[in-house]
C-alpha cells in the first residue's frame with residue numbers, strides 16, 4: 401500500500417488489499433478497480449462477487465484429463481468425436497484453452513498441473529505424471545504430443561516424459577518447435593500455435 405494512505409473506509413481498504421494480492425495487479429490498479437466498483441451499479445458488483453464464488457464452488461478436476469471442468473468427465477473427454485488415440489500433455493488448464501482456440505487439434509489432453517523443476521524442488525512425483533502413465537496402459541493411445549512450455553522447466557519435463565513413454569512403443573512428438581524459447585503456451589497467438597501443432601516433430 402502507498403505510504404501515507406489513510407483508510408477512511410475499512411471496506412475500501414479491504415478490497416484494495418484483496419485486488420493487490422492478484423498477479424499483475426499493482427497497488428495503483430488495485431485502487432482503480434476498487435473505486436471503479438464503488439461507482440458501478442450494485443448489480444455489477446454482485447455479479448462479480450457471485451462469479452468468483454462459483455469459480456470455487458462449481459468447478460472440479462476431470463478425473464480423466466485433470467482439466468478444470470463443471471462435470472466429471474469433462475466435456476472434451478466425454479465427446480465421441482474426439483480422436484482418442486492422441487493425448488496432448490500440457491502444464492496448466494489454461495493451455496488447453498489456448499490450444500482449443502486454434503480448432504486444429506481434435507485429440508484428448510492431459511494436464512500435469514506444473515512442470516519438473518529441480519532448481520525449485522519440483523520433482524516428477526509433484527506433477528500428475530502417474531495419472532498420465534495409467535491412461536497409456538489401455539493401449540488405445542498411439543501418440544503423445546508434448547505440449548509443455550518451451551522454457552527450461554518445460555523442456556526438462558518433455559525429456560523426462562519422452563524417456564518414460566517411448567519404451568511403450570507410443571509415438572512421442574513435441575509441439576513447441578517453432579514457438580520462441582522462453583514463452584508460455586497460453587500467451588502464444590493462434591497462428592503460431594496452429595503452426596506448432598501442424599509442424600509437431602518426433603521427440
Ligand SMILES: [Zn+2]
Pocket residue numbers: 462463464465466467473474475476477478
Ligand atoms: Zn477431461
